[in-house]
Amino acid sequence: MATRRPRERGVTIEDVARAAGVSRQTISNALNAPHRLKAETLERVTALIEELGYRPDQSARSLKSGTRRIIAYPTPVDDPANPNPLMGGFLEAVVSAAGESGYRILLVRPRPDQSQEQALDELLAARTVDGFLLSDILRDDPRVAYLTAEGFPFAAFGRTEPGQPQAWVDVDSVQAVVDLVGLLADRGHGEVAFLASSSGQPWMDDRRDGFRAGVRRHGLRGREFAVPGDEPARVVAATRELLAGADRPTAIVAGGDWLALGVYAAARAEGMEIGRDVALVAFDDLPVTAFLQPALTTVRLPLRRIAEALVSRLLRIIEDGVTPPSGLLLPGELVVRPSLGP
């Protein structure tokens, strides 16, 4: 089995031109401006292209055109103990959306000795990609600052500061959590608690804000408690303590399904039943929640719509130079299930 070395080159435009007895330009036109060719020539050339399996070399094309049709996505560092289960679905959606427009996604990661900006700079300066897709945006994200300063196209999953390009898409977590609290208020809960992990993800702040807003709006008494990190054991321990207390809340709003899993475990350990002894709502709609008993009321992220919006905004910047005047806030999808109680 002979392995073709990558440096061996394939069939070039020259080969096709010679075989067809025309100039290279005619081949190029057949592909890029077919209307310029006589029907007969076009047909002949097209057939030959097909037969020889000719495809324009991407590097040559990029060199000439200055465009790569590649979007870089710096992959978030994934905590091995708690890998983001939605990552696959998000990438899937992004790859599809970009693919529709003929773009591909390049996964990048700073080398151990590199800062985030350096890693971006390497791609940017080497003109390896046409733009960036960013996620897990921090309030004061150095990547956003850098790309903004460079004037390089990017789109962000997560809000950017007012002074920066508003090429962002985000889920309206505040509203979604307000709605969750509303569901609890409707069912007569007056004493609710918010369970957060304090590992500093920016979106957790929005969810907490939503909790506060919801509590205020519905005149409930709200309490907040944070678990340092998000290891299962800690979540369970913290929640047990809460549930064992005399003044325990009648409902818990978990900042994420992951945390809610700990509430299920804690409730069982305390001999309580979710949905009966304590109501529980959360956020993310992890696939696993389908197996929980009772099933979990939560908020589903519209990953597909997010990805489409991100890509279409980014491509507008790349191709038309048009930066969106404002961000896009997409509603989360409330999924009401029995953990909410009767």
Place this chain on the structure above:
Amino acid sequence: MATRRPRERGVTIEDVARAAGVSRQTISNALNAPHRLKAETLERVTALIEELGYRPDQSARSLKSGTRRIIAYPTPVDDPANPNPLMGGFLEAVVSAAGESGYRILLVRPRPDQSQEQALDELLAARTVDGFLLSDILRDDPRVAYLTAEGFPFAAFGRTEPGQPQAWVDVDSVQAVVDLVGLLADRGHGEVAFLASSSGQPWMDDRRDGFRAGVRRHGLRGREFAVPGDEPARVVAATRELLAGADRPTAIVAGGDWLALGVYAAARAEGMEIGRDVALVAFDDLPVTAFLQPALTTVRLPLRRIAEALVSRLLRIIEDGVTPPSGLLLPGELVVRPSLGP
């Protein structure tokens, strides 16, 4: 905020050469063959490169060298109802491993009108990538057949046929499940059942084979039952039926943690407790299993080692033209936890 259009070019080798008052070749040498320059020149040029922020254009370099330093990974289509929660971790590991050697990962997906082979062909013929990383290998995988026929570098997560390049890495699922069954035998179980999903993933066959081998070796009585698809409701229903029967097994080997989740739910519904009334072992070590009560005995996939092995094999083929003479079988890591029972 002026957005830099991608077609605007950055600083080129020419710019640096002019600024330094030397030829372009000297700049190139400073980067690629520094030993050829006089120390003083090198220092001056390097400083200038840094100052101007010059980085060689990737396309130009690729055009010249014929190598892209990009590896394509065709992303599996993810069932939205049951997205693979390990995808993120796998990609993470692959990106890291490839990054170590200066390669990046390009996510690709056939367009709706394309076959898998056509999608590969597009990348291959356009010389967009140096090689492919394949996962979810089928027994008779068309992608493997195509790349083998083309003699194009690839490495596969999952076994390829004997006549094909043995550039694969796989987990020794058979052995791992034999070991699981051994654990059950040690604890005196004589009546065990294997729970599979019949949605046709190739690795499920290996796990079933492992079950059969384990049962045979330890002289147990084994039964198998398959759930069509892997929707939670079906898994639970099928398992409940099994547990409710008079001749119920004392232990269940689930073909994956996902299925095991259904067993937990079914057991609870039947008033049984995992680890006490029925033992349970599974495969995958999904992160969520840490929250299960009792915690699940399962097999962890060595994703990091898999990724490293895949990348190093692929790079050997790409860079040295050396195809591995045989595949690499990595052991799964048994994680013994209380679901196994006393």
Place this chain on the structure above:
DNA sequence: CTGAAAGCGCTAACAA
């Protein structure tokens, strides 16, 4: 409608 020439940015080979 088709062809010739030039050049995108880079580096390998050779020359000075």
Place this chain on the structure above:
DNA sequence: TTGTTAGCGCTTTCAG
């Protein structure tokens, strides 16, 4: 040690 030449494969511009 440095500079010059040529050419990777393609497309844009301008002639025919």
